[in-house]
Amino acid sequence: MDFNVLIIGTDANAYYMARCFHEIYHQKATLVGKSPLPYTAYSDILEVRYFDDLWEEIGFLNAVFWCKKELGDKKTLLISSNETYAGFIAKNREKLEAADFVFNYPDKELIDTLMYKESFYKTYADSILDLPATVYYDCKAGGEIPETLTFPVIVKPSNVILYNHLTFEGKNKIYKVENRAELVQTVERICKGGYDDTLILQDFIPGDDSNLFDAVVYSDSTGKVRMLTLAQIGLQEHTRAMVGNAAVLINGYNQYGGTAEITEKIRTFMESIEYRGFAEFDLKYDRRDGKFKVLEINARQGRCSYYICALGCNPVKLLIEDLIEDKHPDYGLLQDEVLLSFVPKGIVKKYIQNNDYRQKALTLWKMQRPVNPLRYKADKNFKRKLYFAKRNLRYFKDYKNGYWKVDS
Numbered sequence: 001m002d003f004n005v006l007i008i009g010t011d012a013n014a015y016y017m018a019r020c021f022h023e024i025y026h027q028k029a030t031l032v033g034k035s036p037l038p039y040t041a042y043s044d045i046l047e048v049r050y051f052d053d054l055w056e057e058i059g060f061l062n063a064v065f066w067c068k069k070e071l072g073d074k075k076t077l078l079i080s081s082n083e084t085y086a087g088f089i090a091k092n093r094e095k096l097e098a099a100d101f102v103f104n105y106p107d108k109e110l111i112d113t114l115m116y117k118e119s120f121y122k123t124y125a126d127s128i129l130d131l132p133a134t135v136y137y138d139c140k141a142g143g144e145i146p147e148t149l150t151f152p153v154i155v156k157p158s159n160v161i162l163y164n165h166l167t168f169e170g171k172n173k174i175y176k177v178e179n180r181a182e183l184v185q186t187v188e189r190i191c192k193g194g195y196d197d198t199l200i201l202q203d204f205i206p207g208d209d210s211n212l213f214d215a216v217v218y219s220d221s222t223g224k225v226r227m228l229t230l231a232q233i234g235l236q237e238h239t240r241a242m243v244g245n246a247a248v249l250i251n252g253y254n255q256y257g258g259t260a261e262i263t264e265k266i267r268t269f270m271e272s273i274e275y276r277g278f279a280e281f282d283l284k285y286d287r288r289d290g291k292f293k294v295l296e297i298n299a300r301q302g303r304c305s306y307y308i309c310a311l312g313c314n315p316v317k318l319l320i321e322d323l324i325e326d327k328h329p330d331y332g333l334l335q336d337e338v339l340l341s342f343v344p345k346g347i348v349k350k351y352i353q354n355n356d357y358r359q360k361a362l363t364l365w366k367m368q369r370p371v372n373p374l375r376y377k378a379d380k381n382f383k384r385k386l387y388f389a390k391r392n393l394r395y396f397k398d399y400k401n402g403y404w405k406v407d408s
Contacts, residue, residue, distance in 0.1 A: 001025060001027070002074060002075070003074050003075040003076065003077060003102075003320075003324055004030070004068075004071040004072070004074050004075070004076045004077070005021050005029045005030070005076070005077045005079065005316065006029075006030050006031075006032065006064060006067055006068070006071070006076050006077070006078055006079070006101075007021075007029055007030070007031045007032070007046075007079045007080075007081065008031070008032050008033075008054075008060075008064070008078070008079065008080045008081060008085040009031065009032075009033060009080065009081030009082060009085065010031060010033030010034070010035070010036060010037045010039065010040040010041070010048060010081075011037055011039055011040075011081055011082075011303075012039045012303050012373060012374055013081040013082070013300070013301065013302070013303055013305075014031055014033070014039070014040060014081040015039040015040050015043065015046075015373070015374060016306040016373035016374065017029070017079050017081070017301070017315065017316060018031060018040070018043075018045060018046040019045060019306070019373070019376050019379070020306070020309060020314050020315055020316040020317070021316045022045045022046075022376075022378065023309070023314065023378075024314060024316060024317055024320075028045055028046050028047050029045075029046050029047075030046070030047050030048075030049065030067060030071060031046050031047065031048045031049070032048075032049050032050075032051060032054065032063050032064065032067055033048055033049070033050055033051075033054065034050065034051065034052065034054040034055060035050065036048070036050070038384075038387050039374060042381050042383040042384035042387055043379055043381055043384060044379055044380060044381045044384075045376065045378060045379045049063070049066075049067055049070075051063040054085075055084065057088050057091070057092075060085065060088045061088070061092060061095070064078065064096075064101070065099065068099060068100075068101070073100075074100075075100050075101075075102055075324065076100065076101050076102070077101075077102055077103070077316075077319060077320065077323065077324065078096065078101045078102065078103040079103070079316070079319070080103075080105070080300060081300065082300060083111055083114070083115040083298065083299045083300060084161060086105050086111055086277075086299055086300055087108050087111050087112070087115070089103055089105050090105045090106065090107055090108040090111055091108040093107075102323040102324065103277075103323070104220070104221050104276050104277040104278075104319060104322060104323055105276060105277045105299070106273075106274070106275050106276045106277065106299065110273065110274075110275065110299075111299045114279075114296075114297045114298070114299045115160070115161075115299060116158055116159060117156065117157070117158040117160070117198075117200050117296065118136055118158040118198045118200065119158075120296065120297065121134045121200070124269075127269060127272075128265055128268060128269055128272075129265065129269055129294045130286075130291040130292060130293050130294065131293060131294055132154075132202050132203045132205060132284075132286075132293045132295065133202070133203040134200060134201070134202045134203070135148070135149065135201045135202075136158070136198050136199070136200065136201070137187060137198065137199040137201055138197075138198055138199075139187075139190065139191040139195055139196050139197060139198070139199060140196045140197070142191075145180075145183060145184060145187060145201070146201070149180075149183070149201060150203065151177065151178055151179055151180070151183075151204075152176055152177060152178050152204040153176075153177050153183055153201055153202065153203070153204060154174060154175070154176055154200070154201075154202040154203070154204050155174065155175040155176075155177060155183065155186050155187065155190075155199060155200070155201055155202075156173075156174040156175070156199070156200045156202070157190070157195060157197065157198075157199060157200070158197055158198040158199065158200055159195075159197040159198070162195065162196075162197055163195055163197075166193055166194045166195055167193075168189070168190075168192070168193030168194065169189075169193075170189050171190075171193060171240070172240045172243070172403065173240060173241055173242070173243050173244060174243060174244060176204060176404075183201070187199060205284045205285075205286045205288075205293055206286075206287065206288070207284070207285065207286075207287060208353040208354060209233055209234060209235050209236045209352070209353070209354075210232065210233065210234050210255070210352070210353065210354035210357045211256075211284050211285045211286075211287070212232075212233040212236060212246070212282070212283070212284050212285075213230060213231065213232055213233060213254075213281075213282075213283040213284070213285065213292065214229075214230075214231045214233055214246055214249055214280065214281070214282065214283075214302065214304060214305075215228065215229055215230050215231070215262075215263070215266055215280070215281035215283065216228070216229045216278070216279075216280055216281075216301065216302065216305045216307075216308055217266060217267075217270055217275075217278065217279045217280070217281065218277070218278050218315070218318055219270050219271070219275045219276055219277060219279070220276075220322045220328055221276060221322055221323060222328060223271060223274045223275070223276060224271065224328070224331070225267045225270050225271055225331055226318075226322075226328065226329055226330075226331055226332070227308070227313055227318065227331075227332055227334065228263055228266060228267055228331070228332075228333050228334070229251050229307075229308060229311070229333070229334045230251070230252075230254065230259055230262065230263050230333075231246075231249040231250060231251040231252070231253070231307065231338075231340070232249065232250055232253045232254050232255065232357070233246045233248065233249045234248040234249065234250065234348070234352045234354065234357045234358065234361055235247045235248040235343070235347070235348070235351055235352050236404070237342075237398075237404075238351075238398060238399055238402025238403070238404040238405075239398050239402055239403070239404075240403050243403075243404045244282070245303050245304070246303070246304045246340070246342075247341070247342045247343050247347070248339075248340065248341045248342070248343060248347075248348055248352065248361060249304060249307070249339075249340050250337060250338070250339050250340075250357075250360060250361060250364065251307055251308075251311065251334065251335075251336065251337065251338045251340075252334070252335045252336050252337040252338065253337055253357075253360060255354075255356065255357065256285045256287075256290075258290070258292065259335075262283070262292045263333055266281060267331070277299070277300075278300055278301040278305070278315065279297055279298060279299055279300070280297070280298040280300070280301060280302030280305055281294060281296075281297055282294070282295040282296045282297075282298070283295060301315055303373075304340055304342075304373065306340075306371065306373035307338050307340040307371045307373075308334060309371070310338045310340075310371045311334040311336055311338055312334075313332075313334060337364065338364075338368075338371060339361055339364040339365060339368065339370045339371065340370060340371040340372070340373075341361075341365075341370040341371075341372060342372060342373075342374070343392075343395050343399075344392050344395060344396075345362070345365060346396065347395050347396065347399055348361050348362065348365070349362065350399070351399050374388065375388065
């Protein structure tokens with residue numbers, strides 16, 4: 001192998017990208033992280049280097065150049081696990097390319113239009129994508145909350161990076177509020193908690209978790225979409241910090257129809273903005289008008305995107321073929337049915353509200369072992385096995401006490 005792989009991050013996303021590399025080459029990938037997380041700290045298939053100032057641009061550059069020197073004088077494939085690091089890579093494109101790093105990310109300006117939710121909804125309001133009805137509240141300026149809202153309303157920060165660094169009582173990743181009094185209290189709590197950017201106040205699209213969908217896209221270095229999926233989610237995480245992340249999904253399954261239309265719309269949109277690299281679409285089917293509303297686009301592979309491996313499309317291999325081997329396959333929509341589950345079967349049986357979906361998931365569970373990005377047979381670390389055994393048990397408590405209640 002005449003190149004190295006350097007993965008930035010220590011979260012679940014970083015772990016399964018290291019797993020993808022290990023599955024191909026049976027070698028340990030090198031990770032760069034700010035602090036230990038159990039996903040990667042308890043692992044025998046990777047090596048981690050920690051740098052306290054990795055969230056700062058200069059610290060990031062110092063870290064990746066230090067690792068490049070340590071790994072040896074080879075071409076180095078650079079993979080980010082989040083948009084912050086992807087932004088650092090894109091902003092320093094020429095400097096990194098001159099040092100023989102290879103990567104596939106769009107320009108920093110494009111990443112910012114996707115990463116900051118206010119910018120996303122405003123920039124692409126007139127695009128071919130269908131977006132939820134949205135208004136904005138400036139916490140810094142204050143003032144009255146618009147009276148035109150129809151409840152329930154979703155409240156979430158536009159600047160997720162700023163918000164994630166805050167700690168205050170009653171903090172949720174996102175909020176669903178049922179009336180104006182609750183909305184006013186929620187906005188006040190967030191602003192008093194130190195958040196001074198824009199809040200997104202958004203129409204709640206009715207339906208339980210099975211109305212949610214995940215799409216993974218890969219646009220190669222020429223700007224052409226080469227791979228696309230559409231998976232119906234049956235259950236999302238229900239804890240305050242994790243709601244919005246898929247817990248159970250089935251690729252190639254869609255109870256509502258319109259797969260060809262929405263996937264072609266995604267493909268056309270991505271090529272129209274000249275996107276490069278992996279992206280993940282979060283969507284929700286709106287039964288009121290029969291449209292798939294795009295909630296957000298992540299400028300990276302998602303936490304659950306590993307399921308494309310089970311569809312014969314290893315994401316690390318895809319990057320290697322594109323950036324190192326200069327191979328560009330024809331476009332493919334991955335339509336085979338694959339079940340992904342982070343949670344035990346007991347959670348699937350009890351908490352998936354959609355009866356037909358639940359039965360489909362349980363049938364697939366019998367036919368094929370569910371994909372779990374974090375459970376890798378070749379990773380034999382005992383602490384890891386113990387951690388995930390405890391995590392499985394904790395899921396029952398998380399769902400029983402989860403703040404995010406399923407709505408029909």
